[in-house]
Amino acid sequence: MEIKPILSTLLRNKTGAVLIALQIALTMAVVVNAIVVIQDRAETIAMPTGVDVDQLIMARAFSFNDEQNPRAVIENDLTLLGELPGVQSVTKISTMPLSNSGSSSTFRVSDADNAASINLAYYQSDIHALGTLGLEITRGRWFRDDEVTYQPDGGYAPTLVVLSDYAADTMYPDEDPIGKFMYNSLGDAIEVIGTYDQLAKPWYGWGNFYSTAIFPIVDLNAPLVLRVDADQRDALIPVIEEALAEIDRERLVGTTRAHTDIVANTFERDVAMNRMLTVVMTLVVIITALGIVGLASFSVMQRRKQIGTRRAIGAQRFHILRYFLTENWLITTFGIVLGLGLTFALNSLLINEYNLPKLDPIMLPLAVLGLWGVGLLATLGPARNAAAVDPAIATRSI
């Protein structure tokens, strides 16, 4: 290849090449770090919640009257909603994964003074939650109907709990958690009767995402969660709202929403951030590519005579094409070398300032290939123009 003469030509026309190389370097730093953020967010957004998100609807009815028999009101709701066509099952549960509202508390794993403690986000539900959410019991058992407490008093503490596998394994590593007792901050003993596979917390962040527990407690004004046929879900939402209003006109029916909407709302900022970053990233690449097209066109225009001479001397079109592509490849590579440093510098700055994850080194060869590709594509047009220069231009005396 003709790298040496191309290099010496480049060194005599530094400005344009340096400008392109700097653009490539900055582009690399911006794009690679944007991808790091995007990947990080995308992973967060894609975290499984443990429930069958697509089939679930969350509805709410608030009662302001002092109900004499809250359990009867709840049973009535469950029965009537359960009869709606397309509804598979209904449960009364305190909150849902990623709904951004819920409670957590610290529990000790035994009554010993120096016992380890764990923060658990807890759900309170009736027996239908297991099937409705699509959870599986992995050890022990789920609670029975007669173990559920309806509308307890303020000071009530549960006596039974079903833990997530994550929580159970953290609290009782290498031990059978079934039959163990955990203790709330007041020292009330709560018996672990079973474990389920996976259920995410109602919020993201603040400790492990799967550190959860379910207590057999039902509140009158807790949400209703319905498991429905996925294809009828959207059509069912207004039907459910109407049905709830129909049951008791004195109650206030809250907004009924598909669980996917609730999750989307929780991650809205992350999704929007990813969109903005994607836009910025795409524009950066386009701008840099256009810059390369511009400067390459200019350099072809300026060297028409020289190209004609080369052609007259016997260069084939292919040689001219190769010359310009090689020249750009050298500039791009120089930019990439600069860009490597800049990328790491920006990454470490972002790690310190914004808790950005460290960049995965596998990204770098991909970025290099990508930038080479962009450079070559952008030069292809001007290089083809160069190859099309008429060799007869050499004999014209301009």
Next chain:
Amino acid sequence: MLSMNSITKVYQAGVIETHALRSLSLEVEAGEFVAVTGPSGSGKTTFLNIAGLLEAPSSGTYVLDGTDVSTMRDRARSQTRNEKIGFIFQGFNLIPDLNIFDNVDVPLRYRGWSGKERRERIVEALDLVGLSARKQHLPSQLSGGQQQRVAIARALAGNPKLLLADEPTGNLDSLMARQVMELLEEINSAGTTIIMVTHDPELARRAGRNVHLLDGQVSDFQPIEPPPAESDDAVAQVA
């Protein structure tokens, strides 16, 4: 060496056709030194472009070194230019960003020779024009005559059978012009066929044969005396 038969070249600009060459026929034997003269617009440059395979004729046949080149595709034409033809331009057309050595190297690059072969040939060619000491210099650091000698070295580097010179002394003062002319004569006497386009009758007279173009046609042949024998001394001076 070169045989043109009824070559015409028509440039089309919109509906207007310009006939640059009209049915031009010309034979050049191997080893000849032919000067092509004629006033501005007589078709000198077009003739040179066609002879040098820079342009294809609109009609007619052109046989170069036993091969019909009039219907060749671009790739074959480029190769033929590279292997059989050497160009010397009025404006030198050296590549300003490359040093002398790299400039002479340009045609050899397209031949796919090894680095060693190319180096040897470049030094040889620069020796021939007496500039091997300045191979690291840039064109802008040389005088016009020296630049044209580099251009000649570049043209000769590939051992062409045919050397095409377009007003080779047009941008040079008379002393430098004479030196360049003497160099060309030397090359010719070594066996290379030369066709030189010029408007200078003085220069044309030194060629072995004169072809006068008028309005795209050969107007008359003027065989003239071979150049005076004193040229040998002149080459010695240049070196």
Next chain:
Amino acid sequence: MFGYYMRLAWLSLKRNSLLSSLMVGAIALGIGVSMTTLTLFYVMSSDPLPFKSDRVFSVQMDTWGPDEPANQKGGGSPPIQMTYRDAMALMESEIPTHQATMMHRGFAVRTEDENVRLQRLAARATYNGFFPMFDVPFLYGGPWDDRADENADEVVVLSRESNEKFFGGQDSVGKTIYLDSVPFRVVGVIDTWQPTPVFYDLNNGAWSSTEDMFVPFQVPISWEYRAHGSTNCWKPEKLENYQDSLQSECVWVQHWVQLDSAEQREEFHAFMDSYASSQKEFGRFQRPLDNRTTNVVDWLEYMEVVGGDNRLLVVLSFMFLLICLLNTVGLMLAKFLNRAPLVGVRRALGASKRDVALQHGVEVMLIGLLGGLGGLMLSYLGLLAVRNWYTGYEYLARLNPEMIVTAVALALGAAVIAGLYPTWHITRIQPAVHLKTQ
């Protein structure tokens, strides 16, 4: 002469329209992207209570447990909300010009019109000091009186929007509206009021809208309602009933005060400290005394309202602008150098270096101006997209006059910086060189 240069610049832009539109486009994109993120950042970090934000303070008292601080901000600081009992103790003080304890709560609302369906609306339960302290503008009526605060009277101040919803926008003072089936008398209607961010309670999102109505703080308390927001507790306490939770160490109310002078603030701090010290005798306030008042702007900073995401976007978009600038430098250089022979002719005809510099400077400015206008349009589109992507950014993502001026200035500045080197380069052209090679 300026007009002549302007015409030359325009002709030059037209002559090489591809290169020109690339340059204008590059500046426009750079400005568009950075103005979009900058506008978001600027609005987010702007003062929601101009003119008096330095006199209005959020109050923190360190009632937290002895083992660890309530939060890790600034190497450990008091909880960001207050306990009910301490907030009530502060309300007894006469020192602040205005003060208000507050919480957020939803109610089911209807009017006497039976046909209107029950609606769930957001309310702020607070004291009447809220309105003058935060400069809340009234359309009709005014705040409730001190007696209503003391007696937990069923009175309500409506937002302009809910007044339109329930009373068709008429003066509804004296009318009745039902909150959770209890009749309330309307005492005032406020005009449109939307501080961004909603600094006084960041629990439900800093960019959410202000509440639909306002009621005396003691009303939901007397109904034994809990706040909608976050409640944080550190102490293991048996909370048998509502009274227990009111007396607990859990923090769940916000408390704001207006202190107009440094002396007043000192006095208030002395009051808080002496109260906290007296509480130590009952085994409370186990941590070292740390009672704080933080003004609005510092509070937003402390609460990290402008997220890291926004800073990151600003950083990245300015890098983007830099790339666009480098791009423009390259293209301008190409364009100007392409014209070098013509400049040689001009120089030969008597143009001084200064004339050449001016001619090209004007062209650079024209490119910057066009780029700035393009950038404004792009940032308008960008903000439109942002409003679409985030709920609750309706009040935020808007161009204002300051930002428009900033955009144009930024574009001109960018163009001048980008044009400096090419312009300098072209003034160095020796006229002779280019004339000869012609």
